[in-house]
Amino acid sequence: MTVLTPANPKTAERIAVGRDAVLSVVHLTMRFGGLTAVNDLSFEARAGDITALIGPNGAGKTTVFNCITGFYKPTEGMLRLAHADGTVHLLERLPNFAVNRTARVARTFQNIRLFPGMTVLENLLVAQHKPLMRASGFTVLGLLGLAGYRSAETAAIDTAKGWLDRIGLMDRADDPAGALPYGAQRRLEIARAMCTDPVLLCLDEPAAGLNPRESAELNALLRYIRDAHHTSVLLIEHDMSVVMQISDHVVVLDYGCKIADGTPDQVRADPKVVAAYLGVEDEEVERVEAEVGISHGEAGA
Amino acid sequence: MADARTSSLPDILRDAGLYALVAFGLCIPIVAYRTNAGPTGLELTPRWPLVAAFCAAIFVLRVVQRLILARRDARRALTPSPAQATEAVQGEPDAGQRVSTFGLYAFLGIALTLPVIASLASGGLGPARYWIDLGILILTYVMLGWGLNIVVGLAGLLDLGYVAFYAVGAYCYALLSTTFGLSFWVCLPLAGLFAAAWGMVLGFPVLRLRGDYLAIVTLAFGEIIRLVLINWTDLTGGAAGISSIPRASFFGIPFSADEDGFAARFGLEFDSMHRVVFLYYLILGLALLTNFATLRLRRMPIGRAWEALREDEIACRSLGIDTTTTKLTAFALGAAFAGFAGSFFSVRQGFISPESFTFLESAIILAIVVLGGMGSQVGVAIAAVAMVGGPELLRNLGFLSAVFGEGFDPNEYRLLLFGLAMVAMMVWRPRGLISVRVPSVSLGERRAISGAHVSEGHG
């Protein structure tokens, strides 16, 4: 364990973080009225890893993402994000947009959220709002048409072109994002998130609705992101084959509780995971769960 | 119209017959008899020919409607939707886009030369006054429409109280010039700043609201400003308004007949029209400034953030865009342009009162933006000409008073016309006259985006 200074000087306490954890989720609980969607969840995503968060429908995976990315304020718990230079951000304290802007956590959505009426290229430029805004002198200098802004815009377009090339959408750059086929929209959403230059990329079911070929392309894209951009990936996935192929570390969630945590092989062999996740009858799940001794508590069914 | 769309002729006729029958049923209690107060009490005058005419009209209209719909459906069945395309869709410039480029130059050309055209056509500057005044009126609404377009069309925030900022600008000039004797050119930027500040003051608490809620609160804000103007008599003169506001001067040179006046200085014969022409070019300049700023801003990160906000606010936040400040800038900027327009209004009128800033004004400006096609600059200009110039045009059509009798004033039917125009637009062009969106940046040739993909915003 090393001791690091938090980015926010007001947070006077010094926080201990595992050496290479990019994200530590500590005792995270999220309640909606009487429903506990996430119950005392702790896990770590290590820098440079693809960490998968899996679990049956309604297990609370998207809720965890919404807490990490500032869309929900957790009822309890702490979310620590460490940058490579050692600064630490406490995500649960940041306003929603600052999770991306200052803590540099980017995400995609389970139901794709592109800007459908803007072109593919514009989608990627909106994602580079922060550097462009700075270059345009918060619009004032840019309005005067100064060269500084123009070169920044050219650089932003080049970044966008790089990603378009990578996701195979170069020839559709000027089409509205809403006109793209489903698989291309998924890839574009990932590229758009990457254009914000994140340290952690959170993907909510990126392979949902993809055909096997697109799914293989996605795997390649995620490996590229991890290896070439040194961006850690946190991945929600339903499709076990995707998870087992590309993730370095798997966390399994059921009814908001963590039931397993380890390498894909360890998780695959875990009887609790088999019972909870791999599609067995309800009664059988209950039987196996009773055997291995977990109770749902107030999480409810 | 939930009928299965079979389009065989007997089917259509039967359907239209059904409509006519329903119309007949409705007509019996409403139209068929007219009650007159006769000498022996109420008398019923049967009006069956009228009923027959109504039913026949409905029959014919329904047949025509069905035929048009059938043709459209047949045409649609042949063209695949672009959303299904896996290849780049080759966008031919459609009608709207052609209007866009052509309309831009036509509009600019006519606007720049209107005083010349008008005085040539009506023989002299004096007689052209009516047309130049009309031009000033239209341009004021064009400018207001363009200003509101930033808020509604680009950022997707429904603002029903836009006229409040117009009022702030107008009173700002009126008060500063009558109290401190400041000149128009000093007051103009101040009025813009003041209105923008009010935009912020209003925006800060309400911009977390969305959609209908935002609309209601802005509506209320517009009313509050008007009521304050009426009741704060010490400052604003109450319902009586502020009069003898200093008139426009040519950058300090008054438009007067003496030797210090504009005409004498420039060696012209004195003509009261000089001031009107100057005002015309002033508002034209202000409107073009609004347009220029909007077009420029659309290509900047802030403009793209506005449009992204209209498309999907949640996605914006996930990309690190501070949605509150982004909305506030749109609100403040839109308000600033209303402030400019307001101070122009008061320098032109020389007299202002709260009556000029009623909700109806907000509704007209919003109607201009919506009819023009949200986000389209040319569309807004065309809609402003139609909305403001249209009733004036009707007034000049002699045969209308022949039909509707003497003393027919089309201005009284303005709201009715709005309603009709709105309904017609909803049926034929639900996304406004020019519904295509031109991308702010492109790698290849800039191709317009069909309105079908573009969102209208939720708040």
Ligand SMILES: Nc1ncnc2c1ncn2[C@@H]1O[C@H](COP(=O)(O)OP(=O)(O)O)[C@@H](O)[C@H]1O
């Ligand atoms: N905003 C919310 N309000 C109330 N309940 C919610 C909300 N978001 C999620 N939930 C509930 O939390 C549980 C977990 O949902 P979710 O995180 O979407 O599951 P997953 O993504 O694993 O399928 C579900 O029972 C869901 O109904």
Ligand SMILES: [Mg+2]
């Ligand atoms: Mg989910």
